[in-house]
Amino acid sequence: MNIDALKMFVQIVQAGSISKAAQQMGYAQSNISTKIHNLEIELNTQLLYRTARGVTLTDTGNELYRQAIKIIQLNNETVNLLQHPQTVAGSLKIGTLQTAASTFLPKILSDYHQNNPNVELSIETGTTLASAKKVLNYQLDGAIIGGRVNEKDLESIPLMTEKLCLVTAQGSNVDTENDSLLVFPVGCAYRKTLESWLDSQQIMIHHPIEFNYLNAIIASVSAGLGISILPEKVVQPYIDSGAIQKVDLPQRFSTLPISFIYRKDYFAGPAFDKFLDGIKLLNTTI
Incomplete structure (x- = not known):
């Protein structure tokens, strides 16, 4: 399997349609459709149901999506490790409550960025429910949430009250x-x-x-x-x-209660591990 084809597949799933994914990636829609069609032929299975409203995953498509995320993460971590063996690099997408973003999170982000300037940070504010869904769907590496989310696939680290x-x-x-x-x-x-x-x-x-x-x-x-x-x-x-x-x-x-959540099957590379070290230092009541 070609890594670029997997990236296209993941982009389609997260965008919800081939046309939106093509727009986001700057490719012709026909090019992406051909890549996915060839991927389905290679794997001898249907990955997507194509409808007028977009796409939905088949059972095998859902399994490939889960594995593709891990493959892409591992590929990126390997490239970063070989190209920058002494440097923590890569990307990190973190969800957060707006209240956290205006109180304790900026100090954590500032310390993290100073110690790991080569990591590309992306912070997205949202409700607890929206962030949890994106973590479950591999669209966020982790998120700061309020209250508790009862999901067997999520790991939760208590931060504060x-x-x-x-x-x-x-x-x-x-x-x-x-x-x-x-x-x-x-x-x-x-x-x-x-x-x-x-x-x-x-x-x-x-x-x-x-x-x-x-x-x-x-x-x-x-x-x-x-x-x-x-x-x-x-x-x-x-x-x-x-x-x-x-x-x-x-x-x-x-x-x-305020917690940090991430998927239990998340492939934790150095960039995420360093962020987790900083987030675990929070153990106060505000």
Whole structure:
């Protein structure tokens, strides 16, 4: 099997269609289709179901995808090792919560980059659910998540416990039955905590307004648009400045475990191992 054909195959799976993969890789669609067709002939099996909406994997295609990821990772690590035997090189794609990206993660990334300048770092923010799915699908090497994900294929390293609080506009009274809820998309651990807290009071989820950006939620809370649950460390500067105010939560809803997840079958090269060393140093409560 040709390594380039495997890379094309992986790109198609992750893009969801041959046309999108061709666009992303800068190849003609017909060229990629021919490569995949030849790969199917070589392996004497169908790898993809081609539909008007894109492609889906056959059972053998799914198995090849899992193995292709490992082959490509091993190939890249081998090339880096031979070309730069004394240097940690390669690429690393890490998912993270926006709150982590604005608090403890920058210091870890800074230290990592200073010690491993030849590693190409890519950081992607997203909800716990979205990041976990991408780790499972080999699209991320690992991710920082909130709460727990029960997946047998994932390894989880506890990092810390975040203290959470309810935030509202300065001087306003909290009206959980009528205030709009300012939340991240479905799959966010903070949103899940807010919904669980309201459910414990037998209050129906109402008026949810979704945001993709942490700063937009904080600014909207300050403007009186609604209430939200966020890590206390993240919002403390805004509380101190008088932009918003916090309300303590019942103990069972006031903390959230933060973890780092990665696949158990992940081929861990030096670049990932070095990052893991830094992430394991976190063992505090924020």
